Amino acid sequence: MAAKTNKSFDPVKTLHEIEDKFEMVQILNEEGEIVNESMDPKMSDEELVELMTRMVYTRILDQRSISLNRQGRLGFYAPTAGQEASQIASHFALEKEDFILPGYRDVPQMIWHGLPLSMAFLWSRGHYMGGAIPEGVNVFPPQIIIGAQYIQAAGVALGFQKRKQKSVAMTYTGDGGTSQGDFYEGINFAGAYRAPAIFIIQNNQFAISTPSSVQSAGKTFAQKGIAAGIPSILVDGMDPLAVYAATKDARERAVNGDGPTLIETFCYRYGPHTMAGDDPTRYRTSETDSEWEKRDPLIRFRKYLEAKGIWSEEQEAKVIEDATEDIKVAIKEADAAPKQKVSDFINIMYKGELPYNLKEQLDIYTEKESK
Known part of the structure; x- marks a missing residue:
């Protein structure tokens, strides 16, 4: 006998009801006006100015990094213009003791968390000194493997939990990263153990050339947190106040033992995916670019601060002048770094007694390099 179907349950309706709950949170509109007083984080004037300073500095860093890449003075580089609110305002809600597990586009957060700018340039060049994170700077080197940082963040967060340390691990990926198995494993592990982690999805509309509409059939990426039992929120990623408020709330709940949060920042990158040959004009229109530029996080935040x-x-x-000078100094410091040698890689990779085959190679290379 065939089982009776429960006609009272409509899975399609249930899905739509869940998706409809993820309305995008906005506090500051495109004209720089507060439109959601109840969620306004009420930052002090000093905090607002500092956040704007960091965002402007980061925009200049992006512009100069693109120029340096074109000059052959930097290696790998992923542009960040357009994502300053998503990146810098989320970082602004952290404390020094918190850990950042970045993707390859998240170098600005590392710098504001204490990584010397010259080391960021060396990392771009593939120099081993770029990965030698200084003591007390709580960041991992940028993860190149898409989504792998999510599993690492769950592990770091669990370590904080076991030590009863009031800190969080925060990580980032893009909309494309949510299609990786590591993404699901990371949020599920953190959710199951209520680890103090903040998972940010920077939905900048394209994973290289793949539009977010093709990346997932879901209406939002934030709703993916439901399966892991994680509180999730969709915010206007071009709105610094909304991003800061969401991240600050997530951190407070995490350190109070209430587990992780998944935040989707709905944003846009103005430039190519990376400077390694991507041509965004092949998959984006100038009309789309123009529409998103009207939502520029620097423009709306500037209007807000000027009105105050x-x-x-x-x-x-003055910020632009300072950033330009800092970049000049940092690139000179990077240029002065010692040239890499094969023997360096062997010595750095191993501590103590080397395997016999590498010992032979080390002897060979050391002799060659001494000539």
Whole structure:
């Protein structure tokens, strides 16, 4: 006898009801006006100015890094313009003791967490010194394997939990990263153990050339957290206040033992996926670019701060001047780093007695390098 179907349950309706709950949170609109007073994080004037300073500095760093890449003075580089609110405002909610597990586009957060700018340039060049993170700078080197940082973040967060340390592990991936198995394993592990982690999906609309509409049949990427039992939120990733408020709330709940949070920041990257030959004009229109540029996080935040009387053209010009000078100094420091040798890689990789075959190779290379 065939089992009776429960006609009262409609899985399609249930899916739509869940998806409809993920309305995008916005606090600051494109005109720089507060439109959601209840979620306004009420940052002090000093905090607002500092956040704007970091965002402007990061935009200049992006522009100069693209130029340095084109000059052959940097290696791998993934542009960040357009994602300053998503990246810098989320980082602004962290404490120094927290750990960042970045993707390859997340170098700005590493710098604001204490990584010397010259080391970021060396990492771009593939120099081993770029991965020698200084003591007390709580960041991992940028992860090249898509999504792998999510599993690592769950592990770091669990370590904080076991030590009863009031810190969080925060990691980032893009919309494409959510299709990786590591993404699901990471959020499921953290959810099951209520680890103090913050998982951020920077939905910048394209995974290289694949649009987010093809990446998933889901209406949002935030809803993926439901399967792991994780509180999830979709925020306007071009709105610094919304990103900061969501991340700050996630951190407070994490350190209080309430487990991880998944945050989707709905944003846009103005440039190519990376400087390694990607041509965004092949899959994006100029009309789309123009529409997103109207939502620029720097423009709306600037309007907001100017209306409060705490930001001016002179202040912004000074930030640009300082950033430009810092970059000049840092690239010279990177240029002065010692040239890499094969023997360096062998010595760095192993501590103590080398395997006999590598000992032979080390002797050969050391002799060659001494000539």
